[in-house]
Amino acid sequence: MKVTVVGAGAVGATTADNIARKQIVDEVVLLDIKQGVAEGKAMDLMQTASLEGFDTRIIGSTNDYTKTAKSDVVVITSGLPRKPGMTREELIGINAGIVKGVVTQILEQSPKAILLIVSNPMDTMTYLALQVAQSMGVNKKRVIGMGGALDSSRFRYFLSQATGFAQNDIHGQVIGGHGDTTMIPLTRLATVNSIPVSRFLGKEELAKVAADTMVGGATLTGLLGTSAWYAPGIAACSVVEAIVRDEKRIIPSCVYLNGEYGQKDICLGVPVVLGRNGWEKIINLRLSQEEQAAFSKSADAVRNMNSVLATLSI
Numbered sequence: 001m002k003v004t005v006v007g008a009g010a011v012g013a014t015t016a017d018n019i020a021r022k023q024i025v026d027e028v029v030l031l032d033i034k035q036g037v038a039e040g041k042a043m044d045l046m047q048t049a050s051l052e053g054f055d056t057r058i059i060g061s062t063n064d065y066t067k068t069a070k071s072d073v074v075v076i077t078s079g080l081p082r083k084p085g086m087t088r089e090e091l092i093g094i095n096a097g098i099v100k101g102v103v104t105q106i107l108e109q110s111p112k113a114i115l116l117i118v119s120n121p122m123d124t125m126t127y128l129a130l131q132v133a134q135s136m137g138v139n140k141k142r143v144i145g146m147g148g149a150l151d152s153s154r155f156r157y158f159l160s161q162a163t164g165f166a167q168n169d170i171h172g173q174v175i176g177g178h179g180d181t182t183m184i185p186l187t188r189l190a191t192v193n194s195i196p197v198s199r200f201l202g203k204e205e206l207a208k209v210a211a212d213t214m215v216g217g218a219t220l221t222g223l224l225g226t227s228a229w230y231a232p233g234i235a236a237c238s239v240v241e242a243i244v245r246d247e248k249r250i251i252p253s254c255v256y257l258n259g260e261y262g263q264k265d266i267c268l269g270v271p272v273v274l275g276r277n278g279w280e281k282i283i284n285l286r287l288s289q290e291e292q293a294a295f296s297k298s299a300d301a302v303r304n305m306n307s308v309l310a311t312l313s314i
């Protein structure tokens, strides 16, 4: 199996590193537009192989898409990250053109690839990638945006900090958009080893966990001066792993909705079953009235951002 990661920056290289160390595919191609960077990162990563004990091949490419040919999965991380004080949405002007160009060139070489979109604003970039992919004959189930895997891991972290219980025993999902105000951490459904978290945390504490989760990326951006990469890199890798190993895991991911959760013609985060064919099924969580209202509000904001695409000359 072959995975390409486009963008050999912080998130792309970390994703490639995780995929290589897990030995879930034979080959990882890292591609970047900056001369020599992908080759350099690929060589650096390959020089960890004997220390880490993996035999995945990692190949670097400066914008030569022929090296990506016949990829099974392609992770798209190319584009600008935000700086402190910015929203992800402010990246649309630059990243839309990058994502459109990358998706076209990737699909020319790998028409059967499953695309995993990471670049921000992720929900709108996934919608854009889907439009390009569908115009090239790709099924909607092969275009997935990564946000929910990361946001849910942050949710579990904050729940663990608040309850004192191990992160591994905590389960919870974040659905909706991957934005500071559009994500929806589902506190009602979160559990510690099957026990509802409401047994351990009061309303106010749960509201604080949800608020911290929603601005999790912004908090890290403020601390780091650019956005995060360790958790995003392993989150992207976990989605790739679920696909290439046909795991049938339920991971909240950004996919095209056609009536599900009351929404149409939009890509938004919902729990999906992931397997060898991409996203295979959307799970209906049966949201409460309040959660459904939050989901509709999130969709309105993402739809607004999607409408900006038509105004860009890309």
Ligand SMILES: NC(=O)c1ccc[n+]([C@@H]2O[C@H](COP(=O)([O-])OP(=O)(O)OC[C@H]3O[C@@H](n4cnc5c(N)ncnc54)[C@H](O)[C@@H]3O)[C@@H](O)[C@H]2O)c1
Pocket: 006, 007, 008, 009, 010, 011, 012, 031, 032, 033, 034, 037, 077, 078, 079, 080, 081, 082, 088, 091, 095, 098, 101, 102, 117, 118, 119, 120, 121, 122, 146, 147, 150, 178, 226, 227, 228, 229, 232
């Ligand atoms: N969806 C998520 O959960 C999530 C998480 C973290 C970061 N992100 C987003 O991922 C993107 C990358 O973040 P980063 O921290 O790795 O940024 P980065 O600046 O470290 O890396 C981006 C890389 O993309 C490359 N690039 C730019 N245009 C390109 C093109 N046309 N073709 C190929 N490569 C190109 C750049 O040269 C750079 O190396 C950002 O948009 C960021 O907001 C999303």
Ligand SMILES: O=C(O)C[C@H](O)C(=O)O
Pocket: 081, 082, 088, 120, 150, 178, 216, 217, 218, 221, 227, 228, 232
């Ligand atoms: O916060 C960002 O801008 C990057 C990414 O979407 C994240 O959540 O870490």
